[in-house]
Amino acid sequence: MKLSLNWLRDYVDIDMSVQDLAQRLTMSGLEVEGITPIGQSLEKIKVAKILVIEDHPQADRLFICQVDMGNKQVPVVCGAPNLREGDLVPIAPPGTTLPNGMVIKESRIRGERSEGMLLAEDEMGLTNDHTGIMILPHDVEPGMELSSVMPLEDFAIDISLTPNRPDCASVFGIAREVAALTGQRVKMPSIEVRDVGPPITGLSSVTIHDPSGCPRYAAGMAQGIELKPSPFWMRYRLYHSGVRAINNIVDITNYVLLEMGQPLHAFDYDRLMENRIVVRRAEQGEAFTTLDGQSRTLSKDHLLICDGQRPVALAGIMGGLNSEIFEGSKNVLIESAYFDPVTIRKGSKALNLSTEASYRFERGIDPEGAKTALKRALMLISDLSGGTVNKGIIDVYPTPYQAPVIPLRIRMTNAFLGTSLSKERVSSYLKALEMDVRDLDEDSLQVVPPSFRVDLTREVDLMEEVARMEGYDRIPVTIPLIQPLEGDEDPALALGERLKGILTGLGFSEIITYSFISPDSADYLGVDEGSPLRSFVRLQNPLTIDQSVMRTSMIPGLLATIKENMDYGQTDLKLFEWGRIYIADASNDLPHERLFLAGIITGLFEPKTWNNMERPVDFYDIKGTLEVMFQSLSIKNITFEKVRKRVPGYEAEAACNVYLSGLSAGYLGQADADVLGRYDINTKNIYMFELDIKVLLDCLQKTIIKFEPFSKFPAVIRDLSIVVDQYLESVRISDIIKKNGKGLVDSITLFDMYQGGKIAPSQKAMSFRVCYRSKGSTLDGKEVNALHESIVMKILEETGGTLR
Numbered sequence: 044m045k046l047s048l049n050w051l052r053d054y055v056d057i058d059m060s061v062q063d064l065a066q067r068l069t070m071s072g073l074e075v076e077g078i079t080p081i082g083q084s085l086e087k088i089k090v091a092k093i094l095v096i097e098d099h100p101q102a103d104r105l106f107i108c109q110v111d112m113g114n115k116q117v118p119v120v121c122g123a124p125n126l127r128e129g130d131l132v133p134i135a136p137p138g139t140t141l142p143n144g145m146v147i148k149e150s151r152i153r154g155e156r157s158e159g160m161l162l163a164e165d166e167m168g169l170t171n172d173h174t175g176i177m178i179l180p181h182d183v184e185p186g187m188e189l190s191s192v193m194p195l196e197d198f199a200i201d202i203s204l205t206p207n208r209p210d211c212a213s214v215f216g217i218a219r220e221v222a223a224l225t226g227q228r229v230k231m232p233s234i235e236v237r238d239v240g241p242p243i244t245g246l247s248s249v250t251i252h253d254p255s256g257c258p259r260y261a262a263g264m265a266q267g268i269e270l271k272p273s274p275f276w277m278r279y280r281l282y283h284s285g286v287r288a289i290n291n292i293v294d295i296t297n298y299v300l301l302e303m304g305q306p307l308h309a310f311d312y313d314r315l316m317e318n319r320i321v322v323r324r325a326e327q328g329e330a331f332t333t334l335d336g337q338s339r340t341l342s343k344d345h346l347l348i349c350d351g352q353r354p355v356a357l358a359g360i361m362g363g364l365n366s367e368i369f370e371g372s373k374n375v376l377i378e379s380a381y382f383d384p385v386t387i388r389k390g391s392k393a394l395n396l397s398t399e400a401s402y403r404f405e406r407g408i409d410p411e412g413a414k415t416a417l418k419r420a421l422m423l424i425s426d427l428s429g430g431t432v433n434k435g436i437i438d439v440y441p442t443p444y445q446a447p448v449i450p451l452r453i454r455m456t457n458a459f460l461g462t463s464l465s466k467e468r469v470s471s472y473l474k475a476l477e478m479d480v481r482d483l484d485e486d487s488l489q490v491v492p493p494s495f496r497v498d499l500t501r502e503v504d505l506m507e508e509v510a511r512m513e514g515y516d517r518i519p520v521t522i523p524l525i526q527p528l529e530g531d532e533d534p535a536l537a538l539g540e541r542l543k544g545i546l547t548g549l550g551f552s553e554i555i556t557y558s559f560i561s562p563d564s565a566d567y568l569g570v571d572e573g574s575p576l577r578s579f580v581r582l583q584n585p586l587t588i589d590q591s592v593m594r595t596s597m598i599p600g601l602l603a604t605i606k607e608n609m610d611y612g613q614t615d616l617k618l619f620e621w622g623r624i625y626i627a628d629a630s631n632d633l634p635h636e637r638l639f640l641a642g643i644i645t646g647l648f649e650p651k652t653w654n655n656m657e658r659p660v661d662f663y664d665i666k667g668t669l670e671v672m673f674q675s676l677s678i679k680n681i682t683f684e685k686v687r688k689r690v691p692g693y694e695a696e697a698a699c700n701v702y703l704s705g706l707s708a709g710y711l712g713q714a715d716a717d718v719l720g721r722y723d724i725n726t727k728n729i730y731m732f733e734l735d736i737k738v739l740l741d742c743l744q745k746t747i748i749k750f751e752p753f754s755k756f757p758a759v760i761r762d763l764s765i766v767v768d769q770y771l772e773s774v775r776i777s778d779i780i781k782k783n784g785k786g787l788v789d790s791i792t793l794f795d796m797y798q799g800g801k802i803a804p805s806q807k808a809m810s811f812r813v814c815y816r817s818k819g820s821t822l823d824g825k826e827v828n829a830l831h832e833s834i835v836m837k838i839l840e841e842t843g844g845t846l847r
Contacts, residue, residue, distance in 0.1 A: 046214045046301070047081070047283045048198040054218035054230050057230045061198045071511045073211060074203040074458045081283060082195030085167055086141055089113070090192060091159075092185040096126050101153040108161065110134060112187015120157035126255070127177030132176050133162045134191050147743040153432035165277070169195070170282040172786035177275070199283045209406035213304030216495070223475040223512065232302060232414065236422045240266055240433040247312070247376060249439045252323040252388055256356065259381040259414045260322055261438040263421045264312060266291060266374045268430035277427075284397070292368050293421045297399070298520035304408055304495075305379060305416030306400035307350075308356060310366045312374040317351025322358065329354070345390040346382065359387040359404040360396055375424070379417035381410045395587075409780050410444040437634075441474065444494055451488045451505045459498035459506050461519045472512035475504065487676045534740055535638055539621050542640055545675050549668055551617040551642060557599030564599040567721040568578055568691040576691060578627040580634045588808045593625040593634070597641035597733055602722045606646060609724065614691070615646030638736040640662040640666065643714075646731040663731040665711050669701065677748045678739075683711075685772065692718055692731070701707035701734065703742040709734035754818045758789060764810040766802060773809055776838055780813060783834050787827075789816040808847050 049059055057064060063815065065075035088239045090108040093209055099105035104123045112134065119134065136139060137149040137161045147160050164170040164177045185194045190196065202217065211214045215232065222229040243264045251257050272278070273294040281288050286297050296307040312318060325331070325341035331354050332338045339357070341347070346358035355366040359382040366377065388405035391397055414436065451473075453466045468487060471479045474845040479491040492499035499505065543553060562579055570576040576595045585591035597620055608616055619642035651657035666683060673681050682702040689695045690710050694725045698712025711732035719729060766778070777791045795810035802808055813834075815827050838844065 044212055044217070046200055046202075046217060047612050048192050048200060050214050050280050051200075051218055051221070051672075053502060054232065055222045055225075056227050057221065057225075058718060061200070064221070065200065065384055067514075068202065068217075068220065070514045070516045071220065071224055072205070072507075072515070073208070073217070073220060075200060076203045077199075077201040079199040079201070081168060081197040082142060082190070082200055085195050085322040086138040086188065086190055087308055088133050088135050088162065088167065088189040090179060090183050090185055090587075091119075091132055091161070093126060093128055093132060095131050096128055099155060101152060101155070105153065107155055110159075110161075110356065111185045112136070113184065115157040119159050120152040120163055121161045121176065121400045123161065123163070123176040125178070126161075128138065130176075131179040131183055131185070132178065133167065135162055141166055153267060162472045163760040164278075165478045166346070170278050170288070170800070172278065172288075178411070183485070197283070205226065206406055209408060209497065210304065212403050212406070212496045213300075214302050214306050218811070219477065223477075224744055226475070232419055234418050234422055236418050236432055237425055238432040238434045239422070240264070240431040243424055243435050243437055246433065247315075247318050247320065249320045249437050249772055250322070251439055252321065253310045254441045256324065256383050256386040257322045257380060258383065258442060258444075259410060259413055259438070259440045260318060260320070261417050261436055261440075263377045263379070263417050263436040264375065264433040265311075265377070265424045265428070265430035265731075266433065267420060268373060268375055268428040270368065270372055270428070272368055273528055273745060275429065283667070292372070292424065295420055295427065296538050297378070297496050298423070299420045300399060300403070301414060301507060303416045303419060304403060305404055305412050306359070306408070307416065307420055308378040308400075309368050310355060310362075310376045310378065311372045312376045313372075314366045314546070315350040315376065316353060319351050320376070321349040321351070323347055323378075325354070331357060332364045333357055334364055334367055336364060339394055339396075342393060344393055345387070347385050348786050357390070357394075357396075358382055358389055360394070360401045361398055361584050364488065367571075375423070375430070376474065377415040377417060377420055379420070381413055392586075411494035414438060414527050415485070442804075446491050446494060447488045447500050447504055448482060449492070449499070449502055449815055453486050453489050455502070456506045456509055456651075459503070460510050460513075461514065462755050464509065464513065469509055472509050474514065476508060524569065530546055535736060535745075537639075537665065538736065538740060538743065541676070542672065543619075545672050546619050546668075548644065549617070549671060551619045551668075553622050554601075554604055554618050555622070556604060556620060558593055559585070560592060560594045560599050560626070561589040562592045564594070564596070565691075567602075568596065568598060569689075569715065570691045579624045580627045581615045595624050595626055596692070597622060597624065598722060598731065600642055601643040601731060602692075602718070602724065603735050605643060605729065606724050609726075614726075615650075617644045617824070618642065639733055640736060640739075641711075641731065642730065642734040643731040659728050660730060664715060664728060665732055666699075669694045669732060671701075671710060671732075676743060677746055678703060678737075678742055679746075680742075682774065686712075701732070703738060704745065705744070706738050707735075708738040708742070715801050752818075754789070754816050756817055756819075756821045758816040759824070759827045760823050761813050761815065761827065762810060763813070763835055763838075764808060764847040765835075765838060765844045766808045766847050767842050769798065769805055769807045770808075771842060771844075777812065779841055780834055780839050781809070783831060783837050784813075784815070786822060787815045787817055787822070787830065789814040810847075819823065 048398045061078055065078060089112055091112050093108050093110055095109040097107045099107055106126055108121055109116055110119055129631050135147045137147055139147045142268055149158050160174045164172040188368050204211055218229050249260050249262055251260055267791040273291045274286055277294055277298055278288040282302050288294050292309050296309050300306050324343055325344050325347050329341045329686045330338055331341055347354045348358050349354035382404050384405050384407045387401055391401040391405060417436060425432050450755050453469055470480050473490055476492045481489045483489050490505055565577045579592035581592050622641050623636050625640055629633055635833055644665055648658045648660045648664055649655060683699045684699055686698045690698055692715055693712040694715050698710060700707055701709045701711060714729040714731055716727050728768050780791055781788055792812045794812050797808040815822055
């Protein structure tokens, strides 16, 4: 909610600084997000009177104006189209700095001297109007400071409202809060309607076919209006509230909405068939074109405002193109209604169409405020358009609002808040908020909230109001009593903390993505039909289609995060996420939940420096990440095996299964190029992994960590180089060496791999260094040679390789 401080001062006296006001509002639950100064650097701007206007001899679209500044007359070159002799206008003399940083200097424009600049409203930061020079009232004198003519120094206050406070979505609503907090009295806007036209009951009627969707509908009329721009004071307030000025009639409806929180809508009366209003539900599939020119397909969830033959507005959301106010409009019918919040919320979400009106209706406006706001609008229409207001209003209100009666216990309130407030103090707070408060007994009050506080229905709501009025900064801080959990700590939580520490130590950053994703994610990953990854749990009331199902894989969230970071120029990334996936179970209402750890890397492993060449990440970096992680957990029985069929999201030729003690624990590999293309990621250098935490926990529970003494005897090193098929994995040779090493193999290292040269294209050479060591004696060289030769022969026999 944005509003002008000077506008707020119309309804409540404020004798504190804007900063102190912001602090008081924030501590009462209305968080002030920003304060923007307005008109703070306009003290040098003066009032000038245009005496003579002459054509510029060297420019067709420029004029030379002789202006009276009170103490002297100066020439000013200007090209505004609305210049008239005798008008009073603002002028910036030489030396003035405008809000946009422009410094005004005496200069020559096309050869003619210009001593200053005549100003439009946008050049002073007052509105966005640049159609011409700002014209001032005729009761001001040349030479006067503009700041003495009108209150230019102001502040735009931006307040963040919680969904339960629709009563504060207006300037008058904020004024009520300020009055309650400061002990002031709120001043009502002026409402004096001169309804001298023919009675409205003889010109129109209102019929409600759906009283549950529209509990109240009020209408008023004005005839003989003149459509024209709104006065400066109204455009100024609309602009600094974030609303664009259109014309005086539409601006009045927007002004009253911002002022009183009651959405209004203006119909061209002469374009209403049969000149009447009918409120009904839309038919399934019914089409309607809204004010923005969009044709929308409706459902039975939508409420329509119709004339005698057709829809003319989407109730509580947006008006229709077929009844809007236009230049030829002379007679208007003003709608002021109360619509059911749930109906408007469903209709707005279904069309993905949110407006200032729907924002307020779907949260709940004051059901008793429709008539007051309507009269305020009719008064302004009479004043600003010259129209004649028709006598009376139509107010169809089948079931009047009944305020809830809420008992409040003082002892319970203090226990809940941790305070020791007296009954009298609590009562004074609630009365300041315009509630009807009566004594029930020594410890209880009976409270009836005002109609504009639709959020107050329970005792705990009143307790919150007491806390707000006391000030959240004055509520004592207490530490809640936390009972220790019985039993052992959840092993998954403990493992998660360990893994997060390991990965952050390896340079990874943890991310948290939404569990709600798009159903298209399965198509993006190329998931086969019938795969469990397509067994989505669907949300009943999703915010958007992109968050309408629960994730079955962690990969979409990682790739979306990579894409977002790359859009901001961050290309060197190491990310991981710890979270759950959800697989729907047709035989059970609840889905299968599985805890996963997933990670992703892209960009450079290390950048270029004076002593290092840059190196992009590769498959072995992501594989090494898992190896370090498993080593840190003392898990030893690890196998990486190339996948035999495509895994969704991974390149088939650059992915492998991860086995722990023979159980499949997940996958790692390079991201599929087609998948990256669907995410609009312009690099193929992305590698990722995903691990099933249940398998990892089972493996850890079976892992016994025990100390093994170091051997006291020296090692014997032997190397071997063998040429094998290019697709043979090194782990197979390592397994043969271990199996046939008779317990003397201490370690095996693959230190070289080579392809090309004299080696056939279908082959590769791998070189291993084998460390032999005995725990009981010093090894004999001949004994080691014989063992090594037997191992080499075994490798050649089982792999079909040859010695290099």
